Amino acid sequence: MASALAAGVNPVDLARREMSFYADLFQKMTDSCFRKCVTRYHDGELQTGEGVCVDRCVFKYMGAVQRIGELLQEGQPMPAAGGAPSVQ
């Protein structure tokens, strides 16, 4: 974060980047969890089991975000590190 500011990055740009990163993440996460947890369409209610599945799915997804973030930071410098505070 500090290095990004030192490099003259506009804080508005930084916020915009971060917002679009999390919007993309959320859209992909809901897509994944819907596909994995909802298998039947009997009615418009979320079934108990489906709800529990979604709860766990969200945490697991964020676990994968964390793991891959670590992986990317080991191997290759990510200029986006400042915009992805979920990684440590």
Add this chain to the structure above:
Amino acid sequence: MQASTAGLSAEDERRMMAVLQELQIQDSMRLYNELVYLCFNNCVDSFRSSKLEAKEEACVTKCAQKFLKLAARAGQRFAEQQQQFLGGGSDGGAGGSSSSSSSDGSALSR
């Protein structure tokens, strides 16, 4: 792609580099999300726990490593293909274009 800075004023060149850098940052963030989405879908199927199981974590890690290697390799092949395409008639020429198109590949592998 053909980021030739020849014939640009210093101010235009500075602005272009800023735009390129911004695009590269956006691209790396999109890649990050894409990687998670792809590998999560491929590796995680059970939701009995809310933590990644060791097996799932190993799968996600290998999946991401594999994807990055694939992207790097595809980038190289893409650069070669572009070089052939652009340098079409004259074999020796187009030195400038080769260096800029190979940077596409490295951007993905980074």
